[in-house]
Amino acid sequence: MHHFSWWRLGWSLLLYGAILAVVGVVVGAPLLVLLAGALGLVCWHYWQLYLLVRWLWNGRQFTPPRGSGTWQFAFDGVYFLQRKNLKRRKELGKLLKRFREGTEALPDAVVVINEERDIVWCNKLATTMLGFRWPDDHGQRIDNLLRRPEFLAYIKKQQFQEPLIIPSPVLPMASVEIRVIPYTANETLMVARDVTRLQQLEQMRRDFVANVSHELRTPLTVLRGYLEMIGEDPRLEQGPWGKPHKMMTDQVGRMYSLVEQLLALSRLEARGEPESLKDVDVPALMRKLESDSGALNSDKQHQIHFDIAPLHMRGDSEQMMSAFANLVANAIHYTPAGGTIEVSWKKLADGRAKFAVSDTGDGIAPEHILRITERFYRVDKARSRNTGGSGLGLSIVKHVLSRHRSKLEITSRLGKGSTFSFVIPKELLVNDVLSASNQ
Structure with a gap:
């Protein structure tokens, strides 16, 4: 492939003009010869242009036809751009393939959504966790497929700092945590994760704390009452039990306060925002x-x-x-x-x-x-x-x-x-x- 040169083009035109001038002088009609030469040059250019257009639109071969003169530089340039674009397409194809393979390997459901909330792409786990059908649901609005009221409010609010936990639309007794992350200028990435086990463990912890605190409250109340009753006896301070009684009273009071705080915390965790302000x-x-x-x-x-x-x-x-x-x-x-x-x-x-x-x-x-x-x-x-x-x-x-x-x-x-x-x-x-x- 030769590089284009303005000097070569200029010398070619000068040489062609000089030949036409000499021929015109020899035959005694310089203007007529120059006109015929110009028409021939135009026809040649149009022929080369025709070859290029035919190859671009109807050619079945990747390599361009053989041009002549300066048109060979144009043919070679188009061929170079084609090879460059082909290489880029292959690199983008490999990158896209690696992205899809990576998202398929994730333990989470991944959905790409555009600014109109239409589904652009999703991985296989999204079909089993969220009930999507790919590629049938391509272009469908995600709020038409996930019609939970809390999800609709979450998407409409457009405040994604905190995740949203909703029941799985497919898996019974399962909970799904949804996070929405900015992806590109016009697209967002929705990641859904199965948090059923975590929810169950958290509920077990809450129930355990609440039940244990409630069960401890009764015996502590009994101990506290008897200690208060014993403390009213004036003979207590005169005997050896004054200091042990004070220590027991303090520790029972501390334990009772701890139980009360645990119960208060359990009640707070069981509630949402106050229903009636x-x-x-x-x-x-x-x-x-x-x-x-x-x-x-x-x-x-x-x-x-x-x-x-x-x-x-x-x-x-x-x-x-x-x-x-x-x-x-x-x-x-x-x-x-x-x-x-x-x-x-x-x-x-x-x-x-x-x-x-x-x-x-x-x-x-x-x-x-x-x-x-x-x-x-x-x-x-x-x-x-x-x-x-x-x-x-x-x-x-x-x-x-x-x-x-x-x-x-x-x-x-x-x-x-x-x-x-x-x-x-x-x-x-x-x-x-x-x-x-x-x-």
Whole structure:
């Protein structure tokens, strides 16, 4: 294959013109010879063009016909582009084949969806897990095939940060976790995973905790009652049983509190968002919390300041009081004597409301912050045991906030203290109370 050269083309035209001029002078008709030569050149070009077009549209051979002159460069160029495109198509075909083989090897159902929610492609597992038929369902809208109300709402909402768990439309008593991931500019990838076993284990854990906690509650109540009755005897302090009685009372009380927290956590896990949102008088809850914190703070004598805006919210009053109380109690328990605790409930500039508890305690190391809301997780087990901590308080707070469309934020510095806060969305606020108080 020769490379195209403008110089060669120019010299060829000059040579052809010179030959025509010489012939014209010899025969005595230079203009007529030049005109005949130009017409012959045009006819030759049209013939070469005809060969090229015939080969492009009707040719059965991959190689182009043999051209002549400068047209051979055009034929060779087209042939080069064809080979280049063929190579690219083969590479894309191999890449597509590897992609499909990879998705077929995945233990999850994979479905490619375009921006109109039409199914572009799915693997074989999607046919057994979701009931799709491939390739019959190509181009079908996925919300016409999966008609579960929760799935339709999930797709319509277009907020895919959290997965969705729905019953399998094909497998009886099976649960499927669905995740939607951005794939290309106009397509998304839906991944479905069988989580039946995980759901069963989680339900077994919840039932076990709830049942064991409920069964422990009765004997603990009996022990607590008898210990209180024995404690009323004035002779107890004079004998050798005074100290053992106090230790038993404290441990039974600690165990009873742990059981109560486990039951509260089980109830929270069994519920979703509050079905009926009722008015929560947060300032009234804060006044009660301020009064109760005085009893908790009798030994350490912290300086506790409450800054509460007259702002109500909608939700579950009992659950919110549990969240408020747990955060304030934690600050009191883990702040050294004489420290300062700031409790605030105020409206933000964007219309939301923020609750925050700041203390001057020892602080929390960064590696513990991500796990501190896990049940039974404690930064310092010895200190938590001495202060009566169970490792369930922040887990309860986390579940309460998730049911009120919020989440717990923790900022802390070792030796400087910590701040536990959460923001309530404006759609859960009762703004009339605040506006009326400002008039």
